Amino acid sequence: MEGKTVGGRYLLTKLLGSGSFGQIYIAKDPRGGDGEVAVKLEIKETKHPQLVYEAKLLKLLQGAPGIAEVYYYGIEAEHTVMVMELMGPSLEDVFNLCRRRLSLKSTLMLADQMLLRIEYFHSRHYIHRDIKPDNFLIGRSQKSNIVYIIDFGLAKKFRSPSTLVHGPYRENKNLTGTARYASLNAHLGLEQSRRDDLEAIGYVLVYFLKGSLPWQGIKAEGKQDKYSAIMEKKLNTPFTELCQGMPDEFATFLSYTRNLRFDEDPDYRYMRWLFQNLFHQQRLKNDGCFDWNVVKGRPQWQVNELKAERLQAAAMRNVAGSMTDYSQPSNRAATDVVLSIPSEPG
């Protein structure tokens, strides 16, 4: 596809990766900004289309910090095409770059942005359901301090936008998301709600600060046995033990999220205050400088290379290990968004 033009103006220059979703390219926009955009392509006849849902959800979310701008959506010869803002490496990439351990300062700066993103997501009536470091990307150039939230393939509307009536509580659900960061209630088969995205953020923060989670690397026969073993470990690891050696705020945060009722409005201000307060107590300086900006001997271009390598590797694996089962209607995103797809702006 390199060398082709989509949307009448975007020239595909480089394959970034491919997987279950189709392909993602870097493209040049001769008329726009720094000239580079990301293009997602999905085969038109795909059995389980996702791009249309992602485009609808992105359209709904447009205009807030940390949400990729969409420039074009359309159906062309054999593909559904979405042209969007090009972003940089994921938090998993930069975590690797920092030898799989982040400082308290970076973790707290990320906590603040991740909480803002999820609060905004929830304010638009959706839960994400696949919170993990790979689904947060760093912006490029002037936006390199901004953390973006991506991958809405598992997002689900949790309340009516008009009446704000919460969706029903259900049990016996299959686990949706990524087992490592899934909330205990998601493991237990409860319908997910806002609290589950927040508990997952808690696990991501512990992962950044400690370098790993106690349920990583558990060996089991099949997928289901592995999920059960992870759940057991989560059940049997009190937050005080999980967060041993870390400031108390992390266990406090996790307990708060775990104790939220299914349809309770989370107090986002309280959660951000917890971490901001710790930040100030520790006399840290919010200068926007993350660990990966100062990794010795690792210039910025290496961050970009690392990302390219990871995307290639993911393409080779063909996103093996993904738990998503798109044959399950509940696993499909945003089927009921009523907004129209964006057409190319002026």
Ligand SMILES: Nc1ncnc2c1ncn2[C@@H]1O[C@H](COP(=O)(O)OP(=O)(O)OP(=O)(O)O)[C@@H](O)[C@H]1O
């Ligand atoms: N706008 C973008 N700019 C740069 N990289 C991007 C952009 N969108 C997605 N990516 C990269 O491409 C990868 C795949 O994108 P995305 O997660 O949206 O698709 P997916 O089908 O849900 O993939 P996966 O199966 O890995 O969850 C992401 O891991 C991300 O690193």
